[in-house]
Amino acid sequence: MQMGDSSAASGTSLNSGGRGAKAASSPAENYQLARRRTLQVVVSALLTESGFESAEKAAVETLTEMMQSYITEIGRCAKTYCEHTARSVPTLSDAVVTLIEMGFNVDTLPVYAKRSQRMVITAPPVTNAPVTPKSLSAGQKRTHPSHIPSHYPEFPDPHTYIKTPTFREPVSDYQVVREKAATQRRDVERALTRFMAKTGETQSLFKDDVSAFPLIAARPSVIPYLSALLPSELELQSLEETDSSEQDEQTDSENAAGNANADDPSADKENSVLPPGGVVPSAKASEDNVIDNPYLRPVKKPKVRRKK
């Protein structure tokens, strides 16, 4: 009985015990130390019952540990069984099934419990059971309305069902988004350019206040046409995005606009956007190898000298 009790009560917290006799600081630790001590007494009593005169401390400790593990396992399993059947408190049958499962012959238990030479151990001194921290209570618990019989479970804590709306009314969703995007972009750009201007060379439009409208200094580049002609990575990236996302829109708008755009420069763009990594050129290239263009022909080796 005692075992069952203790397992049920302390199943979860037992593991943490047994770290020696440090001065316990918290009530929870005190409580566990007390239990441990009781277990040790139980083990010692059993040993005495079995005829041992004395035992090494280590042996007692080991046995205590084994017993504790055993009890813990019973508790854990029983809890599992009970939860399996959608309950929260284990019943006797849970404990029984557990014991059977662990290979214990349950029938022997009553006999063993009633044996004559059994020693009775005083209950452990009741230290303060650990105070379960108060769950945060939000608001007042609701009482049952009149049509619900009072034996029904109480309402759970209000926080479990109360909802607080966390968004504002979408006044004009689109406008706000645009506004926000625009402001954000502007702020980022301004911060970035100011930073660049602060950390690098600048030019100024005003002689009196050089920091007023700092312009990042113009630097000549060695090959100026590259940066001026090649699309920036950002543009390429956004292009890819729009390409994939726009496929549908594209067809829509084309349907709508009829063939008006067919002749436009945009028409053949999709094809040629692909080439950088796409399929078209490789196919073309292989064709080209077949095709005899003088610039693709291999360079000839000089013959004259060899013949010499």
Added chain:
Amino acid sequence: MNKKKDKGFESPRPFKLTHQVVCINNINFQRKSVIGYVELTIFPTVVNLNRIKLNSKQCRIYRVRVNELEAPFIYNDPTLEVCHNESKQRNLNYFSSAYTAAVSAVDPDAGNGELVIKVPSELWKQGDDLKVLKVYIEFSLDQPKGGLHFVVPDVEGSMAERGAHVFSFGYQNSTRFWFPCVDSYSELCTWKLEFTVDASMVAVSCGDLVETIYTHDMRKKTFHYVLPIPTAAPNISLSVGPFEILVDPYMHEVTHFCLPQLLPLLKHSMSYLHEIFEFYEEILTCRYPYACFKTVFVDEAYVQVSSYASMSIFSTNLLHSPMIIDQTPQTRRCLAQALAQQFFGCFISRMSWGDEWVLKGISGYIYGLYLKKTFGVNEYRHWIKEELDRIVEYELKMGGVLLHPTFSGGKEKDNPTPHLHFSIKHPHTLSWEYFKMFQCKAHLVMRLIENRISMEFMLQVFNKLLSLASTASSQKYQSHMWSQMLLSTHAFLKSISNVSGKDIGPLIKQWVDQSGVVKFFGSFAFNRKRNVLELEIRQDYTSSGTQKYVGPIKVTVQELDGSFNHTLQIEENSLKHDIPCHSKSRRNKKKKIPLMNGEEVDMDLSAMDADSPLLWIRIDPDMSILRKVEFEQADFMWQYQLRYERDVVAQEEAITALEKFPTPASRLALTDILEQEQCFYKVRMQACFCLAKIANAMVSTWQGPPAMKSLYTRMFCCKSCPNIVRTNNFINFQSYFLQKTMPVAMALLRDVQNLCPKDVLNFILDLIKYNDNRKNKFSDNYYRADLIKALTNSLTPAISINNEVRTVDNLNPDVRLILEEITRFLNMEKLLPSFRNTITVSCLRAIRQLQKNGHIPSDPSLFRAYAEYGQFVDVRVSALEALVDYTRVEKSSTDLQWLLDMVQSDPIHYVRHKVLGMLCKNPPFTKTADSGLCNEALVDQLWKLMNSGTAHDWRLRCDAVNLYYTLFGLTRPSCLPLPELGLVLNLKEKKAVLNPTIKPELGVSVVMDTPASIGIHGVGMSYAAVDEEPDPVSLGVCGVGQPPQGLKRKAETPLGSPPEPGQILQHQDDDGRAGRYKIRFNTMEEEDIDMETVHDSQAFIHHHLNLLDRPSTPGKEPPLVEQPLLSMPATPLPPFSKETASLSSKHGGDHGHHHHHHHHEHKKKKKKHKHKHKHKHKHESKDKEKDRDRDNSYAYSNSPASGRSLRSPSLSD
């Protein structure tokens, strides 16, 4: 039409060229040098061919052999220095005639050339059998300043990794700049071209690439090209670089080349070329004449497009990615132009300069047909109108453009275009703008011919010309058929009359043989009784650039009953024309009104005059006369015309006319057009600007929101939140262009205080703020650039209170907002550059506008930074534009000098050309106004620039002439003292310190400087020439200081040591230098030049030029001292001795003027020491003007024209 004979082409040369080999063995990018040889195969056409004249400029020639025999040669280029001996002439007429003479002297079309080779006498004897001669010339080019352009980026890595490349360029026949040849469009021959280049490079040239072979060390390869089609030397080109190669996926014989990393752009930009090919081949029913075609895209291109036989060289800036909208049509236009010139210009060449208009006309005309097909009839008509307006504007302003000048052979001065400040006798003497207008007019005239004979016949004529040429091209030289490939005016006209059977003589006479355009004034009255339209058409044919028109003119009258064409005859004395009307004025019947195109529309006729059935009248609606029409009709008629006439030209005319009628009705008509999506987008764009003008004129009565604002909101903003623009989606180009333009036009609106309405400014700022391109498949760089332009347009002059200095604190709050945006845009551009840096370009313009309007301090330093070499060229040009404007507004001589230095030294030819062009457009001062900037130093500097500083670039020289004309006019600049004193140079200003004895007051009366300065000038010139063009050529000419006569003499004496004349010259060069150094040091002791500038030859030259340019101050010493020196430069002396002479002359000269100057300065200019060189002069010159005037008469005898007479005894001994 001067060649009335039906005979074939008559060569001006005593020989015919049949084949030429050009072999360039070595191209050194590091040193920018080229070594090679040419071999010309020629057939003498006279019995005793003893002299061969070829063209060659700036090449160093090592040896010439004729049939394996060493041949002596003379190399003389009179265009290097047009007016010799630094004559004191400063008037443009003099220069122009001298320049024309110089160009004629080496004109291949007159059988002349810079290089005269004496055929070894051994070969004379075989004269009778007229055997083939092979002329072999070894040459090299060192740092060529024209003809070939090296682009060598200054980075780590091999030349290929650096993207170094070289390409040939030039304006008209300029091939002589990079190899000796007969540089004429009419001397055709077949070609073999060989170029040995680094193994990592590709050499692209004309003709078919036969093979590519490694050199023995495997580090280089040789490209062998063969051009079997007879081609003129000016159509030969070359470009070498580490090009990426793209074989056209549609036409495998077409290959494209671009610089490393640009291949994706190339693929996209060229994806369209095959359609242009197909188009031309189809309309001309003729295959592309060459076996292959190559396009090469190079950096720092001279012009955007240049066409050569079977290849075209383009500016790399034409390449674009698929995201770019605005560049796409431009690039395609360039491709189409290049290709049109392949047929007419390259394959078919011109017989003489006078026939150029035919080729330019045809290629321009078929290019127009391409535009019509690709971009539509609206675009085509719009383009024609634009071109017509351009030519009309130019001719009315500058005087006529003559397509086919005839020079009556003789040397008498019969100038067909006396109104111009340059001669049109040679392409190389033409101003660039004139040449552009010439091309414009040529294609317009072709269109007139088409109007007359129909397009079908026109195309037949082209086809006939092409088939003749292609038959001829496949013949051997011996068949004498090659001249069929040359097109002359006569042959063209004959072909037209054969094909069409029509006489277009009057048309040709009017537009081709005569210059000028027609200026019509039209007005009308409706005679109700007779139901007749009385039309009056007057002409102005007296002002410059106009001519009288006699002949048919078409008038279209839109009446209630329909549209009717009438052909009137313009005759001498008939101004009035009666046109019977078809309809009675009856507007009660509600009936649809038929238009010209058959469409029937409902109109609200309430605006009409109740008595008249006339809706609108158009004069010459088809633009079949090169004319300007100013027609008067009532505002409602213009409004009807705008709304209902379907021709875009009519709509545009109506918009222009409506500017004068600021009424609510005009406003309504314009707004309606703006909203009408079927309307041509360029018309709608134009309507925006007109609407802005009208709104401003109606400012006090304007009702409702600012013009266009609600329209824009409706078209481009969100439905739910009208202040926010929709995220960009440029899929519909018409609305894209409108979206771009409307804010620009809106920003021009002004309120009663003449400020941009607050509403509008905030609106534009919001457009910028909410601009969101994330979902767009096109780049928005042009759109954003236009928004900046809108901000710029919104600026109005700042109200300045007692000239306070502009500071950040007193910045106008609106301007502060604008400035914030511009700063942010400009800075972002550094991090994420936009295509062609359009945004930087706009920002620079905006900043200049802010400065100009007094919102921020005017300061050129920012622009200078952006104008530096190394910025993208568009950015540079816009920065330079700002600087030019700054120079004008602030009258800053420092900046003018800075700009002129750039003209002299910038590596990019296009930029130099552009600077001069912009200075002409926005001149710092003009001939009519006095300016502190106008001083002798400037005159001398510009004179020098056109006289010798720009000898390597025809276009640039003509630009310099233009600028000189703009600033000073044709006659002697007013800031100069009269001739005698004019040239006197105050050489040693600084040295004057040493000579404090003479007081300024004394120095007034004496003329002595003249001679001394001339002596010095001569030397100075030889310095400049030698140091700038270190090739033997210039040495031969300038170093020796040969006047023309001297040259002749020299030509007669065969050159002494045949093998290495170049070497010898080289030696002289060295000697010369040694001598010069001496002088420099000597002078240095006297002038305080610092040592560094001396070592830097360029700086030295500049310094010298500055010294030379200094205005003169009459010295006080008696003239006698200097006289002997005076004669020195005139006689051909070896450089060394001349140097010594000049040295002494300097010594002598110093005493006279210098300290005088010094004194003067000390007195008047203590403050201005910063800009010693420039500032002093103006003051001085002014101070001394009177004195000079007095002195002038004295020195007249030394006038420049008399040149050498300076050493007249009276002065010297």
